[in-house]
Structures are given as structure tokens and as C-alpha cells.
């Protein structure tokens with residue numbers, strides 16, 4: 001049906017009438033999108049079935065990637081590109097007077113994640129399939145993804161997201177493969193064949209129903225699967241309980257994604273979600289395994305299970321439970337199988353974000369799992385005692401269960417064979433500081449895998465013009481081998497190539513300007529510097545520092561009539577966790593500053609501030625190609641890696657950032673002349689945190705610029721928000737500015753000047769931009785996933 005555009009048009013028209021029951025003339029974009037989606041999924045089916053067969057029969061080792069989040073975004077375009085039928089479809093639809101981009105917009109954005117961690121999982125799926133690696137994702141089919149953000153009078157309001165409202169053409173519900181998941185109840189032991197057996201009694205069971213989504217790679221027949229579990233009432237529901245109550249509690253498990261980016265909340269439900277994901281996934285993995293292999297003694301030779309952060313860490317005790325209680329293994333037999341199967345990625349060193357669960361909550365919910373964790377902890381502490389006799393402090397610090405809590409990171413380290421950080425700096429901090437005790441005890445377990453992004457979505461799909469220009473300069477080899485993008489380096493100073501790059505950026509800026517006009521009713525100057533900070537709103541990411549600097553620019557223009565900078569458009573996009581008061585106030589502040597700056601006749605030609613609401617994957621795809629300056633300004637040591645930084649670099653934006661996360665590696669690759677680095681280094685921040693010595697008051701009193709902007713927060717300068725910003729001012733002064741904004745302010749301001757100066761020199765700027773594109777190949781998630789496959793999972797392509 002996609003052989004050529006005539007065949008495509010004929011089948012499209014026929015299918016449209018069949019599926020939507022409307023004539024073409026009366027059909028909406030949504031009808032058309034739905035029809036096209038169904039056609040594409042049908043087209044994939046043959047390969048999907050073949051891949052599944054091959055995987056069942058073959059004896060290849062496979063990896064299963066467990067993640068509580070998958071921030072997929074839209075799937076239509078990436079699927080068309082991977083199948084290499086985008087052009088046929090595009091031309092066929094054009095003949096019919098339909099724009100493919102309109103159908104693209106009709107697809108809901110699957111936002112089953114909060115931010116970087118969930119987007120990483122989605123990029124990895126794309127890379128695993130493209131590298132023809134047998135790797136499948138397991139997650140939860142949240143009925144409502146991350147909340148939809150509305151801005152009302154400058155304040156964030158959260159609405160439930162509804163991506164499934166019009167169905168999901170990409171998924172297939174597999175009711176026959178559903179799995180029972182038990183909660184609560186109690187543990188009994190019974191004697192069976194002279195052995196003690198544990199049984200979980202009086203449990204409340206819910207049904208986990210798989211919804212499978214095909215995961216295609218670029219230009220390959222290989223198709224992996226993303227299996228998302230939905231919670232439904234079980235036939236074996238607890239008779240003592242009111243059915244409606246039980247149904248409600250059950251469905252809640254896959255109702256909402258937790259919108260809490262860093263810390264944990266909504267405790268019991270969140271914990272239920274974790275066990276639900278883990279149990280259903282393990283049982284399904286083992287069921288498949290048993291079709292080919294008898295017992296589980298060689299499980300780890302054929303199966304790798306990766307846990308994306310600690311949310312799926314219950315896979316460790318659950319696999320122990322299955323091997324011991326169901327397969328009849330001894331502890332000593334089961335434990336090496338578990339640790340050799342499981343590997344773990346750490347995503348944060350913010351101590352408030354390290355997961356821990358109160359035993360009071362945990363134990364009643366999973367009585368048998370809790371027993372197993374106790375045993376793991378007992379044996380681990382014994383090993384510690386043998387190694388460090390008498391060192392109670394160390395044992396207390398490293399224990400899995402301590403002070404009434406289960407520590408999920410400790411469980412994850414002890415129960416896996418590999419622990420990786422997500423950027424060089426982050427891994428070093430884990431090894432040398434935060435987890436140095438564990439690194440000493442398990443010296444070979446820690447390793448680094450610097451994050452990556454799929455260049456197929458973040459360049460080929462979202463910036464076709466740039467991708468085509470790269471191909472015409474250096475050929476198409478870079479598409480499958482992104483390191484070849486370095487071949488662009490000789491073009492960096494080439495005037496003709498610079499002009500092409502300039503034109504592409506300008507086109508994308510015009511498109512974004514049109515979107516901003518349409519959405520925010522703000523007119524922006526397309527030749528201004530597009531300076532962008534889009535990411536979750538968090539104190540450590542320091543959106544506040546960005547806003548304070550904009551306030552300073554404004555003040556300076558008001559005071560000094562000779563100061564008229566190159567026009568700049570500051571663009572923000574960010575969701576704040578619903579309960580995160582500080583973050584929400586910063587959103588309000590951005591709006592209040594925008595209101596003043598954008599409307600003051602003296603400044604509005606020079607500075608515009610734009611907040612684009614409801615930041616999401618599909619919005620990122622529109623903003624990033626239009627960006628000149630990528631703001632990556634986290635307090636050094638706090639951002640594990642960042643992946644936004646990589647997307648911008650690949651699209652020719654120049655980074656203005658601290659030496660944090662993967663910024664360090666970006667700086668190494670492009671060299672100091674092609675990046676703007678400022679501020680404290682990670683070791684300086686950690687030094688202050690340990691030994692003190694930073695007093696934000698000094699910076700407030702000694703730097704007039706700082707005093708002025710901080711005072712404006714509470715002086716009535718913002719007429720629409722008289723008292724809103726007092727807590728922000730307090731965080732900077734009373735609470736001694738935990739994230740070192742005032743400390744870094746001067747060097748941040750100075751870098752902005754350097755940016756403006758560099759931008760004014762068109763040739764120099766374009767040369768910087770091309771350098772960034774050329775060096776971005778390293779950050780393809782194909783590189784990252786290849787490293788995981790080789791070093792951690794020990795899997796090879798299915799060929």
C-alpha cells in the first residue's frame with residue numbers, strides 16, 4: 001500500500017471510508033490521521049510477527065528495559081521515516097490536498113514521563129531497534145500522562161492530560177497474556193516434599209493487561225516491542241470487598257503518572273505502581289524464556305534486565321522470590337542469577353531525590369518481598385562486617401534497611417552487577433563522593449555511560465532542512481554512523497555553507513515566531529538572538545538566575561540610554577511539579593517580568609520574554625531547531641547529565657552553561673572557543689557545601705546589580721504580584737541561596753556579554769554553530785546504547 005503514491009492514495013481513500021465511515025470530503029484531520037496510522041501499523045505487522053518469531057526461536061540474549069516512564073512523544077513521523085515511506089505519503093497526501101504536517105498535529109503527544117529520564121528511555125528504544133538489538137521496553141500504560149499545563153494570569157494550572165481520548169492506533173491489547181499481580185495479604189509457610197515453602201495468602205489481586213507498541217528501527221525489518229501494562233479488575237477479586245471500591249483502587253494503579261520529577265509522593269499508590277510494573281514484566285519475561293529453555297538456572301545467560309533508576313528496583317527481590325518460591329532454588333543458587341541478570345542506572349545525586357520507603361508502608365503491601373529484602377540486607381551487612389569488622393558507622397550508612405526505611409538505591413547497587421552514572425562528571429561524583437563506600441566495596445561495579453539522544457527524532461525528523469544540508473555536504477554516511485558528522489568541520493569557515501546554515505536557522509526562527517504569535521500573541525524579532533531555556537522547573541536548574549539576569553538587562557537599559565544591546569528573545573518552557581511552590585512562583589515571576597519588559601516602549605524593541613505553555617516533546621521539536629543560545633545553567637554537580645543540552649548542540653545552538661553534567665563533555669568536544677562556560681565548578685560547589693564559607697548576603701550588599709533585582713522582587717515593582725515573590729527573595733537571602741545564584745551572577749552576566757559580542761560577528765557565530773553540529777555525533781543514543789550492549793548487557797545485534 002506504500003509502493004508508490006498512486007497505490008497509496010487509492011488504499012488511503014478506501015480505508016478512510018471503511019475506518020472512519022465518512023467520505024474523504026467530510027473527513028477531519030483526526031479521521032485522516034487515524035486511517036493513516038492504522039495503515040502503517042498493519043504494514044509493520046508482518047515484520048513485527050517475524051521479529052517475534054525469530055526472537056522466540058533464536059537463542060540470542062535479550063535485554064528488557066524496565067522504566068516507570070517513557071516520554072515517547074508522537075509516533076507517526078518517526079515511524080514513517082523509519083519505514084522510509086515519508087515521501088510517498090507526503091506526496092500522495094499533497095495530491096489529495098492534505099498536508100502531512102496537519103495529520104502530524106492530530107496525533108496526541110504520548111507524555112508518559114516527567115522529563116529527561118523518561119525521554120532517555122524513549123531514545124534508547126529507538127536506538128535499540130535501529131541497531132537491531134533484541135531489546136524491549138516495559139512500562140505502565142498511564143491513562144493520563146504528565147498533566148497539561150495552562151497558564152492563567154501568569155500562574156500554572158494543571159489539567160488532566162488525555163492522550164487516549166481518541167484511542168491509540170499504535171497499540172495492541174493482548175488480553176490473553178494478562179498477568180495477576182498480588183498486593184497485601186500475609187505469608188505462610190507450608191511443608192512441601194520435605195521443604196519449607198512460602199505462600200502468599202489472602203492477597204488482593206489485580207490484572208495487568210499488556211498493550212504492545214511496535215518499536216521500529218531506521219531502515220531495518222527488525223521490530224522490538226514496548227509493552228505497557230494497564231491495570232484492570234481480576235476475576236479473582238476479593239469477595240469481602242465492595243467490587244466498585246476494588247475496581248476503583250485497581251484502575252488507579254495505571255491512572256496517572258506521578259508528576260513529581262524528583263521526590264516521591266502519593267506513597268502507597270506509587271509503590272503499587274512499581275511492584276505492578278516489576279511483577280507483570282518479570283512474569284512475562286520468564287514465560288517467554290520458558291518456551292525455549294527449561295529451568296531458570298541459565299536465565300542470566302539469555303536475559304539482561306535493566307532498571308532505569310530505582311523505581312523498578314523491586315525486580316531484585318521479586319526475581320529472588322520467583323526463583324526460590326516458585327522454582328525451588330536455594331538462596332545461594334538464586335542470588336548470583338539475580339545479580340548477573342540485573343543492571344542499574346543512577347540518575348541523580350540529589351539526596352532528597354534518592355528513593356526510600358517507610359517500612360510501615362512497605363511491609364503490609366508486599367509481605368513476602370519485604371522478607372526477602374530483609375534477608376538480602378542481613379547477608380549484605382554480614383559481608384560488610386567481615387570486610388570492616390567493628391565499623392558500625394559504615395555499615396549503618398550502607399545498609400539497605402535502616403532507621404525504618406528501605407533504601408532503594410542501596411538495594412539496586414547490591415542486587416545488580418553494574419551501576420552506571422549518566423555522564424563522566426556524574427559518575428566520578430558517584431564513585432568518589434556520594435557512593436564511595438559502595439565503590440570501594442564493589443570496585444568493578446561502577447561505570448559511566450554518557451547519555452545520548454536519538455538523532456533520528458532530534459535532527460532528521462525535527463530539522464529536515466538541516467539534515468538534508470548535512471547530507472549534501474558530507475554524504476549520508478552520518479545517518480547510520482553519527483561520528484561521521486565530524487566531516488563537517490572543514491566546512492565550518494566555508495562562507496557558502498555558513499550561508500546555508502544561516503538560512504535554515506532563519507527559516508526555523510520564522511516558524512517559531514509565527515507559533516509564538518499565534519499562541520502568545522507576542523510579536524518577536526526574527527533576527528533577534530533566540531535564547532532558550534526549556535526543561536522541568538527546578539531550583540537547581542536555575543531558571544531564576546536567567547530571569548534575574550533579564551531583570552538586570554531591563555534595569556540597565558532604563559538607566560543607561562547609551563546601552564542598547566543586540567535584540568534578544570528569551571524563551572522559556574517548563575512545568576513545575578504541582579506541589580512545588582517555589583517552582584510555581586518562578587513561573588509567575590517569568591510572566592511578571594515578561595509583562596513589564598515586553599510592554600515598555602523603551603525596552604520592547606530589544607528584549608522580549610516568552611513563556612510557551614505545556615512544554616512537551618512535540619513542542620521541544622519546534623523550539624530546538626530555532627534556537628541560537630542553549631541555556632544549561634544548573635548549579636555545578638547537580639545535573640546528572642542533561643539531554644536537552646545535546647539536542648540543542650545537534651541543531652547548531654551554542655551552549656551557555658556551567659561545567660555540569662554532559663556540558664563538560666560538550667565543552668571538551670567543541671573546545672573553549674565554541675561554548676560559553678561560566679560559574680563555579682562542581683568541586684567548588686561541593687567544597688562550599690561541606691565546609692561553608694559562602695554568604696549570599698555579601699554578594700547582595702556588594703553588587704549593586706544584584707541588590708537592585710533582588711529588591712525588586714519584594715518592593716512592589718511587580719504590580720500584579722505584590723507578595724508572590726517574597727519566598728523567592730527569602731531563598732536567596734534568608735536561606736543563603738542554596739544553589740549559588742548570586743555567587744554565579746556576575747560571571748553569568750559577563751558570559752551573556754560575550755554571547756552578544758560573538759553573535760554580532762556573523763561569521764564567527766556561524767563557525768561556532770557548525771562546530772557544535774559537527775561534534776554532536778558523539779551524543780547519538782546509538783553510541784550510548786552500543787556501550788550498554790557491549791559492556792553491561794553483553795548482547796549483539798540479531799542478524
Ligand SMILES: *Cc1c(COP(=O)(O)O)cnc(C)c1O
Pocket residue numbers: 114115116119534535536615616617620641642643644645647
Ligand atoms: C529532552 C527533554 C527533557 C530533558 O531536558 P533537560 O534539559 O536535559 O532537563 C525534558 N522534557 C522534554 C520534553 C524533553 O524533550
